[in-house]
Amino acid sequence: MTVYAIVMTDRHVDENVAVQLGRAGADKVLACEGPGLSAPALDVTHGSALYAAVERIPPLLVLFPAGGTGAQLGPGLAARLGGAFAASADLEVGEAATPLADGVGRIFVRRWRGDRSSYRRLDPVELERPVVAVLPSGGAFVEHGTADVEVEVITCVAPAKVGVTELSSEADEFAAAALASTLVIVDPSLGEAAFAKLAAAAPAGVVVVDAAAAAPSIAMSVPRVVVAVGGRAPAIPGTPRSRVGAVLGSSAPRPPRAPADVMLKTAKGASTDTVIDELAASLPALAGGTTEKP
Amino acid sequence: MNIVVCLHAPPPDPDGSGLGRDDTVALAQALTLADPDQHKVTAVLAGTSHESGPLQRALAAGAARAVRLGGEDYASVDFHTLGQALASGIKRIGADLVLTGARSDDEGLGAVPAATARNLGFPFISGVEELAAAGPRALEIVVRGGGRKRRLRVELPAVLAIVAGPRGASLPAGSTANPTEVELMTLADPETTVVRRRTELLGKPEPASRGTEEVKTAAALAAALTRR
Numbered sequence: 045m046t047v048y049a050i051v052m053t054d055r056h057v058d059e060n061v062a063v064q065l066g067r068a069g070a071d072k073v074l075a076c077e078g079p080g081l082s083a084p085a086l087d088v089t090h091g092s093a094l095y096a097a098v099e100r101i102p103p104l105l106v107l108f109p110a111g112g113t114g115a116q117l118g119p120g121l122a123a124r125l126g127g128a129f130a131a132s133a134d135l136e137v138g139e140a141a142t143p144l145a146d147g148v149g150r151i152f153v154r155r156w157r158g159d160r161s162s163y164r165r166l167d168p169v170e171l172e173r174p175v176v177a178v179l180p181s182g183g184a185f186v187e188h189g190t191a192d193v194e195v196e197v198i199t200c201v202a203p204a205k206v207g208v209t210e211l212s213s214e215a216d217e218f219a220a221a222a223l224a225s226t227l228v229i230v231d232p233s234l235g236e237a238a239f240a241k242l243a244a245a246a247p248a249g250v251v252v253v254d255a256a257a258a259a260p261s262i263a264m265s266v267p268r269v270v271v272a273v274g275g276r277a278p279a280i281p282g283t284p285r286s287r288v289g290a291v292l293g294s295s296a297p298r299p300p301r302a303p304a305d306v307m308l309k310t311a312k313g314a315s316t317d318t319v320i321d322e323l324a325a326s327l328p329a330l331a332g333g334t335t336e337k338p
Numbered sequence: 339m340n341i342v343v344c345l346h347a348p349p350p351d352p353d354g355s356g357l358g359r360d361d362t363v364a365l366a367q368a369l370t371l372a373d374p375d376q377h378k379v380t381a382v383l384a385g386t387s388h389e390s391g392p393l394q395r396a397l398a399a400g401a402a403r404a405v406r407l408g409g410e411d412y413a414s415v416d417f418h419t420l421g422q423a424l425a426s427g428i429k430r431i432g433a434d435l436v437l438t439g440a441r442s443d444d445e446g447l448g449a450v451p452a453a454t455a456r457n458l459g460f461p462f463i464s465g466v467e468e469l470a471a472a473g474p475r476a477l478e479i480v481v482r483g484g485g486r487k488r489r490l491r492v493e494l495p496a497v498l499a500i501v502a503g504p505r506g507a508s509l510p511a512g513s514t515a516n517p518t519e520v521e522l523m524t525l526a527d528p529e530t531t532v533v534r535r536r537t538e539l540l541g542k543p544e545p546a547s548r549g550t551e552e553v554k555t556a557a558a559l560a561a562a563l564t565r566r
Contacts, residue, residue, distance in 0.1 A: 216485055
């Protein structure tokens with residue numbers, strides 16, 4: 045099996061980027077160079093270039109990292125390839141010691157439903173079509189390859205008529221949520237002081253967001269650990285290997301709209317301030333857990 | 339301008355209106371955009387008559403027309419098939435702008451809008467948070483990605499997948515004033531034969547079945563999440 049890394053850029057691909065991809069395990073780097081391709085990805089501006097690159101391979105699996113690009117480009121690519129799409133997935137490697145039967149693969153994609161109620165196990169070999177999947181955030185960098193990687197440049201021609209013009213661009217205040225390994229989602233009804241306390245205590249890799257204000261970014265995130273604080277958490281993102289905790293007040297009418305692996309329902313009469321203080325003190329441990337189980 | 343809003347019947351929710359959150363925002367945005375004298379909002383749903391609740395809700399909220407695509411069992415088809423069916427219906431209706439919820443399909447994949455756009459031959463943008471008219475054939479939209487929050491001008495036609503923003507959206511209260519009934523459109527003629535794909539059918543559903551552990555303290559919560 046050959047692992048290709050695809051880089052989309054409007055100038056010559058940075059050698060350091062290629063080296064980093066090689067060390068991460070890429071056997072070959074495909075550099076799609078074309079006007080406008082360094083901009084944040086949209087299907088309408090990047091989709092045809094990505095398809096042109098993918099079509100050269102052709103792939104068994106197309107994997108996107110967390111961060112929003114997969115949500116923008118993945119569905120369109122799957123539609124063009126006629127393949128399956130998994131918006132939130134992880135991989136499972138079969139451990140069969142004997143040769144596999146025809147039509148059975150060794151790598152499976154576990155595709156989690158949006159509400160995390162169940163997943164489907166997709167075998168790209170059995171499907172006879174590629175699977176396009178978005179993987180979760182986090183995990184420490186692990187060196188799987190070498191810096192000596194072949195780079196192939198593909199010159200991409202801009203679509204004749206895109207029909208999209210950028211009017212303005214500013215830093216996304218919730219960008220960190222899309223890349224968070226541990227995402228703490230706080231019900232705004234708990235108040236600004238509770239939110240500020242948790243945000244101040246969050247170590248690197250742990251991102252605290254307001255459930256309402258950051259709703260679109262939460263929907264696009266694929267964290268490994270999720271903690272929903274308060275009784276009105278939104279639909280909780282996650283993958284088969286995500287771990288989900290819920291902190292609910294004793295008067296919470298019902299649990300969050302997703303199954304929690306661990307639930308803390310505070311005792312009747314317990315002070316919310318005390319629970320928030322305790323949770324803030326526990327956030328470093330959650331960051332540690334993320335690192336231990338990439 | 340003809341605006342088509344693709345709806346999906348979500349699983350029953352005791353607090354819900356029969357519409358998914360993203361679908362509600364898409365419909366509200368369409369109704370806000372539409373000038374009754376110049377624009378027409380049509381709601382479309384592929385499903386059975388038992389699943390037409392969202393269409394009736396759309397009519398009550400002010401949609402001019404509601405169309406149910408029937409003649410197929412859409413419950414067991416993949417996103418390619420559903421996208422093809424929706425595109426076939428939309429072509430018959432005629433659309434300059436197609437709005438959908440970003441994650442409103444059964445599995446929250448967000449892939450149906452892309453397949454619909456592909457079959458229509460329209461440009462597709464996902465994760466749209468805000469939109470406003472920018473002339474007769476263009477919109478201004480807000481999307482996030484790559485660490486940026488961008489305002490874009492988009493020429494029509496286009497398929498835009500809407501994601502609910504911080505404020506969500508509320509539809510006008512249900513009204514009985516709209517006498518329009520949900521129309522049935524069958525896709526049974528040879529030109530719109532739906533080709534069933536098999537990308538999803540071989541996937542095997544498996545229950546999560548991990549159970550929920552109850553703890554008494556925040557430290558125990560963190561420890562349990564780290565241990566799992």
